[in-house]
Amino acid sequence: MISEFFVLSPRGDTIIAKQYRNDRGDVGAHERSHTEAFFRKVKFWSDATNEEEYEELQDDDKAEDGARLKRKGDAPPVFLMPDGMVYVHVKRNGLIFCCTTARNVSPNTVIELLASIARIFKDYCGTLSEEALRKNFILCYELLDEMIDYGYPQVTRTENLKSFVYNEPILVEHVVNTGNLVNPKTASASAVHKPVISSVNENGRKSNVNANQKNEIFVDILERLNVLFSNNGYVLNSTIDGCIQMKSYLAGNPELRLALNEDLVIGRNNAGSYGSVVVDDMNFNDCVNLAEFESARTLSFIPPDGEFVVLNYRVTGEFPTPFRIFPSIEEVEPKKLEVVILIRGEMPANHFGANVTVEMPMPRCTAAASCNVISSPGSGYANAEYVAHEGKLVWTMKKFPGGTEQTMRAKVTLNQPCTTQMRREIGPINMTFEIPMYNVSSLNVRYLRVAEAMVGYTPYRWVRYVTQSSSYVCRL
Amino acid sequence: MATAYPPNQGGVPPEGPAAMPDSYFTESRKGEVNELKTLLRNFSTERDPKRKRDIIKKVIAYMTLGIDVSRLFSEMMLAIETRDLVIKKMVYLYLVNYARSHPELATMCTNTLQKDCGNEDPMVRGLALRALCGLQLPGMVEYISEPLRRSLTDGHAYVRKTGVMGMLKLYRLNREAFQESSFVDILYDMLRDPDASVVSNCIIVLNEVMADSPNGGMAINRAIMLHLLNRIHEFSEFSVVQILDLVPKYIPANNDEAYQIMNLLDPVLGRYSPGAVIATIRAFWSMAEAVGGPDEEAMKRQIVSRCKAPLVTLISSCSSELGYSLLKHAESLIDAVPGVFDDEYRQFFLKYNEPTHIKYLKISILPKLANPENAPDIVAELAECVNDMNIKISRYSVRSLMQIACRDTGGPGCAESIARRLVEMLDLNVSHICSEAATSLASVIRKHPGLKSVIAPPLSRSLKYVEESSGKGSIVYLLGECSEVTMAPYALEKLIDTYDKIDDATIKIALLSSTMKLFCQRPAEVQAMLGRLLAKATDDVSSQDLHDRALLYYRMLESGVDLPVLASVVDTKTALGQGVNFAEEDDFELRAELMKEFNTLSIVFGRESKNFIAEEFQVKFAKQPKEHPLEPGSEGAAPSAIPGGGLDVLGKTSAPAPAPAVAAAAGSFDLLGMGDPGGAAPAPAAPSGGPPFNAAVSMTGDEYQNTWGAINDSQSVVSMVPLKKIPGSTQEVETALARHGIKTMASGELPTEFKFFLYAQDSPTGLLMLIQGNLDKQSGEALLVLTVKVNGGDGGASDQQKVDTLTAVMSSAL
Structure with missing residues (x-):
């Protein structure tokens, strides 16, 4: 199926490389020229299909302008190279996981395989970074050996791999910057960066479960919002992509039961009673037993080791948007614009948006802009400025409490008198944020417990709700 | 860093100053490898297992960096005798990597490997077997066969699984040896192994080994198929795909069986495994084709409706890489069964931070979803995308708008509103948008000649500032079509007078035919400028086509042809009839071929596999069984048609x-x-x-x-x-x-x-x-x-x- 696998660093160095089949003809196993060629192709991907467009892109190069350079486009995950091989890659944390194939394989399966490899490397090394992989490359080779044989996927589950793996992970310091958002009662986010593997003794034989391993499980209810507003605050399009993620460090892998809202309705057509939680569709991890899902909205499963997604769901249609954006642009003088962005936090007052960023592209002929932020009490440090090399107004807020309003006022000076064409270059406004302990769909976990009660077995359960922006855009 | 230097075989040192830097680097790299060599020599005397590991680790690290460490082969072989599994694994890795460059030395270690194949620890047995088969040395066949045969009856599934893959390696190494050992029969037998991973490996190996047979892969009959399908829940996300991929090759005994198979597979659609979901859709599709008859289309529609929600959920929840591939597959389903995905059109709107290739793809899918209900939303969305900073996105959006108008799927009035939007874009004064809008309008007018009055007014004005040649050519074409524009001849006249400055043949040809068309309508006004144009064009040798046309028109005029006759020659009759689409949009043959290769790279590239897969790797499978063995009378014929003869194990x-x-x-x-x-x-x-x-x-x-x-x-x-x-x-x-x-x-x-x-x-x-x-x-x-x-x-x-x-x-x- 696949011929080779390799991992490249963000600079294009080979971190791990393994050849499964010699489909390329007779080249040495240490030969790396093709990975270099591949890296150049990805890095300098050009969408140009004809000469004219190519010239346009060349002009962009000359402009040496970060924002414009982006027009070159991103390399698709699957493409054919001149050596006749198809290269399939995924990017994770800046690393490129890539494999090549000479056969007409299923792109879905191959991409899924690459994603699994990345996930398993992360599970075993604790974090996924260039440093972590370099320090643990022997462990990675060991894992690869078991995951793929002669180009075909074999064992791809973290817990099944455990019995085959003898190397110990070398830990890499992880930079934590969850900052002061976390209160002392919660576990630090770095707790989930522990590798899953237990220790191996001197003879290369496995010892039993690590004695001082904490018995704990992390559950994340993660919702990513896609919202599109028109310039008068009307919602044009809105969806939630949600998932329940877990990372289990429970000893003995007990069966767990996870209960969701009892009034949960699946499928837009079977609309339930008023106030019930409606999701369009849901899919589940292989390990989930759905016997009681129809009747009691309860899932039972034996959690696999490492990080895994229990279920994914999708909600379209109306839901309360956490923030509303009201922009206004006024031409005060021919060469001067006044931009006002008002944002209203519409979630309850006990919640807040964290690390909020609002971006607004400005016309190419912008000379300067002075920004002024009017914050309401309770909000954290806020700053707004015009970032010239990106051509954007960028407004950042550490904290945005629910039920408040924040306003940013910018006076923009242009090089030329404003035209309709320039007005078109302004916007759209994009907002990114994270709202801890809040979810929009009101899907919630009623309980998570060990199926068979055992005396003295009290796992720590960390449940986190997070709402994030995926694409939160306001048109102008 | 990664440039590999060949091992220095004691050759003459390079001479001359030019070669100096090269030799300098070779020296230093050689120095590092030599250092390792010394370290490895001390390996056997080293007591500390941790330091032992570190030495071997260094070698592997160099190997990864692309430095040729094959010179250490003999030293590494000494390290193979160890009880430390970590070291053993590393040495095996090295061994498999470099065996081909040192066949004689590699043969020396077969003894150790063979011995390990009999180790009490199943892990060691499996490892050794994998390494032994992975060496891929022609001389090794005799050493491999025996441990391989033994592994197939091993008590531990890990060893059996490795053994099955080993057979494939043996097959690639030496086909004769493989066939002599009647391994094919054993493999068919092992399809009943209690361990799912062994079974899935058997399918993999059989498919590759039998790729040259008329079946193009493993031979399947009803018993095998049902046996596998009944166990489908035991298989992991990757091995389940192996079974699902067999289904399209299977011809069910009758319609009921096709439905049964679909029912068995239905739960897979609810799983979070994109590969399995897409493979299931393909299996469903093939079952619908097997049922055939008048119900086939309705069934396919039903299948796509069933798969829509899971597919859309996957697209929105998975990584962008998978999203790309899944969107491509969704697109071919939309092409195959139009209309089903229409109500999910919002899922195909662009998101802010998506990679460009996904944005392009979504823009090209959106027009395919347009129906009278959602068309206003889709048109509004695409019109927004036209203003995108990315030139290609904005071009594609204009094209997509044109497609909705040309397909006329947006209901009454939609084409006109699109035409109005396109006309507005002509005045935008952004070079690429104007040009793209002009080209699009030229297509729209061919489909909807009635919209000429909408398009005509700004044409002569925009001729001045459309710069790109394709766009300019389109405007000239449109001026010829819309002869009722009073200013049309005079707009063209300016162009004719600056004929020498035009350097693109497409504009010149458009100019020539448009002037001719206008001449037929309004001879008195155009005659003089046509004369000037023909004089220039007949002398122009930059384009053969232009030259010939100019001569043709000139001679026709010279011979005094009547105007109506001339008009019928000049009129290109490019208008499309009602319900007719442009040929490139109705490429049904290609689409049908692509649906046969659903869930492969062909869908992503939009090309049949024969166009991009080297011949040796192409696989053509035949649907099986040809004559259903269950039908009375054909029983005797079925097994003989299948090579290998090991087929009736389950039969x-x-x-x-x-x-x-x-x-x-x-x-x-x-x-x-x-x-x-x-x-x-x-x-x-x-x-x-x-x-x-x-x-x-x-x-x-x-x-x-x-x-x-x-x-x-x-x-x-x-x-x-x-x-x-x-x-x-x-x-x-x-x-x-x-x-x-x-x-x-x-x-x-x-x-x-x-x-x-x-x-x-x-x-x-x-x-x-x-x-x-x-x-x-x-x-x-x-x-x-x-x-x-x-x-x-x-x-x-x-x-x-x-x-x-x-x-x-x-x-x-x-």
């Missing part, structure tokens, strides 16, 4: 197959709905003519349990009995079966299923058959799944025969 034609039993088997499946009255009666099933099962038999619960436990699970045979409806109680089933000598040990009703524990005695042989039956109440399909163990049976073909008889009896009883 029923072992050497002494008695003819009546075969007929019975055939009859039993006819009951699935084909209505062969001869087969419906259970009586002919028994060779003796009497009842097939001895009604006098009885056993106790303990006996039952012990016998069941004593027979290996791998020897059980799985079968299915379709029922007319789901029975009201277990009692109903038991009474019906008791009449035919099938006794009930126990039965029970669970919320979701019925369970039966049955037994019967085969009258001819007197062997006891233990039967466990499950009936899923929720599936909607009344299907009793049987797991049968024959006490004292050989687990082979004769058991299968008995089970077939049993199935026949039961289906007639119920």
Whole structure:
């Protein structure tokens, strides 16, 4: 199926490389020229299909302008190279996981395989970074050996791999910057960066479960919002992509039961009673037993080791948007614009948006802009400025409490008198944020417990709700 | 860093100053490798296991960096004798990587590897076997065969699984040796292995080994297919794909079986595994094709509606890489069955931070979803995208708008509103948007000639500032079409007067034909400028086409052709009729070919695989079985058509197959709905003519349990009995079966299923058959799944025969 696998660093160095089949003809196993060629192709991907467009892109190069350079486009995950091989890659944390194939394989399966490899490397090394992989490359080779044989996927589950793996992970310091958002009662986010593997003794034989391993499980209810507003605050399009993620460090892998809202309705057509939680569709991890899902909205499963997604769901249609954006642009003088962005936090007052960023592209002929932020009490440090090399107004807020309003006022000076064409270059406004302990769909976990009660077995359960922006855009 | 230097074979040192830097680097790199060599020499004396590991680790690190460390081969071989598995694994890795460059040295270590293949630890056995087979040295065949054969009966699934893959490596190494060892038969046999990963590896190997056979892969028959499908829930996300990929190659016995297979596969759609979901869609599709007939289209539509929600959920929840591939697959489903995805159009709107290739793809999908209801939303969205900073996105958006207008799927008035938007874009004064809008308008006018009045007003104005040649050419074309524009000739006249400055042939040709068209309409105004244009164009040799056309027009005018005749020559008749699309949008043949290659790279590239896969790696599979072995009469022909001869392992034609039993088997499946009255009666099933099962038999619960436990699970045979409806109680089933000598040990009703524990005695042989039956109440399909163990049976073909008889009896009883 696949011929080779390799991992490249963000600079294009080979971190791990393994050849499964010699489909390329007779080249040495240490030969790396093709990975270099591949890296150049990805890095300098050009969408140009004809000469004219190519010239346009060349002009962009000359402009040496970060924002414009982006027009070159991103390399698709699957493409054919001149050596006749198809290269399939995924990017994770800046690393490129890539494999090549000479056969007409299923792109879905191959991409899924690459994603699994990345996930398993992360599970075993604790974090996924260039440093972590370099320090643990022997462990990675060991894992690869078991995951793929002669180009075909074999064992791809973290817990099944455990019995085959003898190397110990070398830990890499992880930079934590969850900052002061976390209160002392919660576990630090770095707790989930522990590798899953237990220790191996001197003879290369496995010892039993690590004695001082904490018995704990992390559950994340993660919702990513896609919202599109028109310039008068009307919602044009809105969806939630949600998932329940877990990372289990429970000893003995007990069966767990996870209960969701009892009034949960699946499928837009079977609309339930008023106030019930409606999701369009849901899919589940292989390990989930759905016997009681129809009747009691309860899932039972034996959690696999490492990080895994229990279920994914999708909600379209109306839901309360956490923030509303009201922009206004006024031409005060021919060469001067006044931009006002008002944002209203519409979630309850006990919640807040964290690390909020609002971006607004400005016309190419912008000379300067002075920004002024009017914050309401309770909000954290806020700053707004015009970032010239990106051509954007960028407004950042550490904290945005629910039920408040924040306003940013910018006076923009242009090089030329404003035209309709320039007005078109302004916007759209994009907002990114994270709202801890809040979810929009009101899907919630009623309980998570060990199926068979055992005396003295009290796992720590960390449940986190997070709402994030995926694409939160306001048109102008 | 990664440039590899060949090992210095003691050659002459390079001479001259130019070669100096090169040799300098070679020296230093050689120095590092030499250092490792010294370290490795001390390896055997090193006591500390951690330091031992570090030395080997260094070698592997160099290997990864692309430095040729093959010179250390002999030193590394010394390290292979170790009890430390971590070291062992590293040395194996090195060994497999460099064996080809040092075949003689590699042969030396086969002894150790062979010895490890017999180690007590299954991990070591598996590792050694994998390394041994991975060496890929021609001389190794004799050393490999024996451990390989032994591994296939190993007690540990890990070793068996590795052994099966080893067979594939042996096949690639030496086909003759592989074929001599009759491994193919063993592999077919191992499809019944209790471990799912062994089974999936068997399928992989058989598919590759048999790729050159007429089947283009593993030969499948009904028994194999059902056996695998019944176990599908045991397989992991990657191995399940192997089974799902077999389904499109299988021709079901009849329509009911096609539906049964689809029901069995349906739960896979709810899984979070994109590969499996797409493979299931492909399997469904093939089943719909197998059913064929007038229902096929409706069935395909149903399939796509069923798959829509899971597919959209996957697209929105997975990574952008998978999203790209899934969107491509969704696009081909949209092409194949238009209309089904229309109501999900919002899922195809662009998101802010998506990679560009996904944005392009979504923009090209959106026009395909347009219907009168959603068209205003889609048009508004695309019109927004036109303003995107990315030039390509903005170009594609204009094109997509044009496509909605040309396909005319947006309902009444939609084409006109799009035309108005495009006309507005002409005035935008952004070079690429104007040009793209002009080109699009030229297409729109061909489909909707009635919109000329909308398009005409700004044409002469925009001719001045459209810069790109394709756009300028389109405007000139449009001016020729819209002859009622008063200014048209004078706009063209300016262009004619600056003819020498035009450097693009497409503009010149458009100019020539447009001027001719105008001349036919308004001869008095145009005559003078046409003369000037023809004079220039007949002298222009930059384009053959232009030159020839100019001459043709010139000579026609010279010979005094009547205006109507001239007009009929000049008029290109480019208008499309109602309900006709542009040819490139209706490429049905390519789409049909691509649907055959669904779930492969062909869908992502939009090209058939023969265009981008090297010939040696192309696989063409044939649908199987050609003649269904279950149909009476074709029984004898089926096995002979299949190479390898190992096919009937799960089938029923072992050497002494008695003819009546075969007929019975055939009859039993006819009951699935084909209505062969001869087969419906259970009586002919028994060779003796009497009842097939001895009604006098009885056993106790303990006996039952012990016998069941004593027979290996791998020897059980799985079968299915379709029922007319789901029975009201277990009692109903038991009474019906008791009449035919099938006794009930126990039965029970669970919320979701019925369970039966049955037994019967085969009258001819007197062997006891233990039967466990499950009936899923929720599936909607009344299907009793049987797991049968024959006490004292050989687990082979004769058991299968008995089970077939049993199935026949039961289906007639119920």
